[in-house]
Amino acid sequence: MSFSPWRLTVAPMMDWTDRHCRQFHRLITRHTRLYTEMVTTGALIHGDQGRHLDFAEVEHPLALQLGGSEPADLAQCAKLAQQWGYDEVNLNCGCPSPRVQRGAFGACLMGEAQLVADCVKAMRDACDLPVTVKHRIGIDRQESYEFVRDFVATVAAAGCEVFIVHARNAWLDGLSPKDNREIPPLRYEIVHRLKAEFPQLTIAINGGIKDDAQIAQQLEAVDGVMVGRLAYHEPWAMANWDARFWGAAPGVQSREAVEEAWIAQLQTAWEAGQPWAPAMRHALGLWNGTPGARRWRQVWSDHRLKTQSPRAVQAQATAARLAGATPRD
Ligand SMILES: Cc1cc2nc3c(=O)[nH]c(=O)nc-3n(C[C@H](O)[C@H](O)[C@H](O)COP(=O)(O)O)c2cc1C
Numbered sequence: 667m668s669f670s671p672w673r674l675t676v677a678p679m680m681d682w683t684d685r686h687c688r689q690f691h692r693l694i695t696r697h698t699r700l701y702t703e704m705v706t707t708g709a710l711i712h713g714d715q716g717r718h719l720d721f722a723e724v725e726h727p728l729a730l731q732l733g734g735s736e737p738a739d740l741a742q743c744a745k746l747a748q749q750w751g752y753d754e755v756n757l758n759c760g761c762p763s764p765r766v767q768r769g770a771f772g773a774c775l776m777g778e779a780q781l782v783a784d785c786v787k788a789m790r791d792a793c794d795l796p797v798t799v800k801h802r803i804g805i806d807r808q809e810s811y812e813f814v815r816d817f818v819a820t821v822a823a824a825g826c827e828v829f830i831v832h833a834r835n836a837w838l839d840g841l842s843p844k845d846n847r848e849i850p851p852l853r854y855e856i857v858h859r860l861k862a863e864f865p866q867l868t869i870a871i872n873g874g875i876k877d878d879a880q881i882a883q884q885l886e887a888v889d890g891v892m893v894g895r896l897a898y899h900e901p902w903a904m905a906n907w908d909a910r911f912w913g914a915a916p917g918v919q920s921r922e923a924v925e926e927a928w929i930a931q932l933q934t935a936w937e938a939g940q941p942w943a944p945a946m947r948h949a950l951g952l953w954n955g956t957p958g959a960r961r962w963r964q965v966w967s968d969h970r971l972k973t974q975s976p977r978a979v980q981a982q983a984t985a986a987r988l989a990g991a992t993p994r995d
Contacts, residue, residue, distance in 0.1 A: 669845065670889045671727060671796075672828055672870045674881065674911045675699040676904075677894030678731040678756070678800070680944040688725045689931070691897065693924045695904045697912040699727045704758050706771075707734030708742045719750045729754035731800070733761065734851035735771040735781060735790035744789035752795065757785060759801035762846040763767075767907035776805050778815045779886045783824035800872070800892075801857045804835040806846045811856055816886035818860055818867070828868040830892050831857045847873075847895075858887040878906060885911075899951050921952055927978070928952075932976040958990030 676683065676691060688700045705718045710732075721728060730747040732755060734740045740757065747755040759782060762770030775782050782799065783909035789797045799821055803814045818829055834850040841849060852874050861869040870890030875881060881891045896903050902921060909916040918924050928949055932942040945967055953959035965971065965983035 669912060670868055671699055672798075672830070672892075673885070674907055675729075675830070675890060675892045676701060676897045677872060677892050678702060678704055678729075678758070679690035679894055679898060680704055682898050682948065684948075685721050685725065687898070687948035688728070689722055690945070690949050691901065692724050693863050693927050694901055694918055695907045695993045696917045697727075697908050697914055698904065699729060699753070700725060701729045701756065702732050704731045705743075706734045707736065707739035707743050710746060711739060715746065716833045719746065721750075721752075729752045729756050729798070731756045731758055733766060735775055735778075735785065737784045739786050740785045741788040741792035744793040744795065746773065748793040748795050754796045754798055755789060755793065756798045756800055756830070757782070757789070758834050759799055760836060761843070762838055762841065763843045767918060773802055773805055774818055774838060776801055776814075776836075781818035782817070783820050783826075786821055786826045787824040792924065794927060796828060797826060798830060799826050800830040800832065802832050802834060802836045803853060804839055806835065809835065809860060813858060815855055815860065815863060818864060822864065822867055827866075828870070829860070830870045830872055830890070831860065833857045833871055833873040852886070854887075877903065878910060881911065898948070900954055901949070901951055902954070921956070925949075927950060929976050929980045936976055942970070942979075943972050946976070953987060956991070959986035961990035962987035 676698055680703045680762050683701060683703050691700060709993060710718055730752045732740060732743050744755045754967035758772055759775040763772065786797055786799065801817065826912065833852050833854050833909055835845055837850055854871060857869060857871045867888045870892050871884050871888045872892035874893065875884065875893050876896060884891045905918065906916065910916040932945055936942050950963045950966060962983045965986045966979060971979050
């Protein structure tokens with residue numbers, strides 16, 4: 667059986683889904699498609715391309731998410747995505763941050779469907795990768811289904827075949843980005859309706875997905891599910907994804923095995939002069955939900971230990987976790 671490549675994905679998250687995070691996630695799920703943090707066209711065109719674009723082979727399948735609204739700039743960046751070996755290039759039309767709005771991209775682009783269509787066309791002309799769009803169901807108090815339907819129709823006419831829909835509005839007038847991921851209500855039925863009306867398009871749903879049962883339920887109505895905060899905060903929630911959603915052998919057998927592989931990687935990097943803390947911060951949720959998890963996390967977060975080797979800290983963290991797990995504690 668062949669699955670849509672968008673059947674299950676981990677969301678782009680600024681400051682979180684950097685290459686360390688993605689490599690950690692790969693130890694838990696081999697097949698789930700991963701996304702970079704959003705990279706702006708300005709940062710790519712004028713900045714350090716290697717720093718923004720380099721990744722490890724193991725991260726495939728991997729999409730680069732771009733932020734921008736100039737077709738020519740986006741085309742140039744889509745070309746870079748292909749040169750660097752990404753599997754997809756995704757345009758962010760869902761970010762509500764004021765900084766992004768000043769640059770006239772992100773969620774405010776939903777009010778400019780024809781511009782998004784022009785961007786998509788330019789990107790498609792510049793590369794052979796799938797060009798996909800991530801967006802909301804509306805902006806501000808615009809709650810009609812027709813608004814998002816017309817957006818999708820216009821962008822699809824430019825050749826976009828994959829839409830990842832965060833199933834809530836973006837309120838651009840005063841909510842912080844964090845509140846904009848929590849306060850506007852989720853309306854999954856709007857996304858289901860899009861799939862029903864555009865059966866030929868790949869429609870993936872995003873927002874508030876809490877467990878495998880919800881993923882399975884959504885897959886009955888749409889082609890794919892994108893998971894953000896759950897994957898980041900509770901990485902072990904991905905442990906069954908390869909077997910359950912990709913029809914593959916489970917990649918890992920235990921949290922111990924993931925920890926072992928991860929710390930081995932950090933140790934090798936540390937011996938080559940890399941600090942381990944910027945990578946380890948993404949793994950702090952590994953033991954969540956088990957006895958002693960908090961103590962394990964506390965040891966890894968202790969600033970005084972940052973100069974010790976990963977193996978040395980692991981020994982202390984494991985001892986703390988096992989001690990924390992005893993009834994006497
Ligand atoms: C810390 C953080 C950073 C985010 N950065 C981005 C981003 O760069 N691009 C983007 O399209 N969405 C971004 N998002 C939104 C997520 O991709 C996703 O749409 C949102 O968290 C809802 O999904 P969830 O409920 O599964 O977390 C971010 C979310 C969080 C929590």
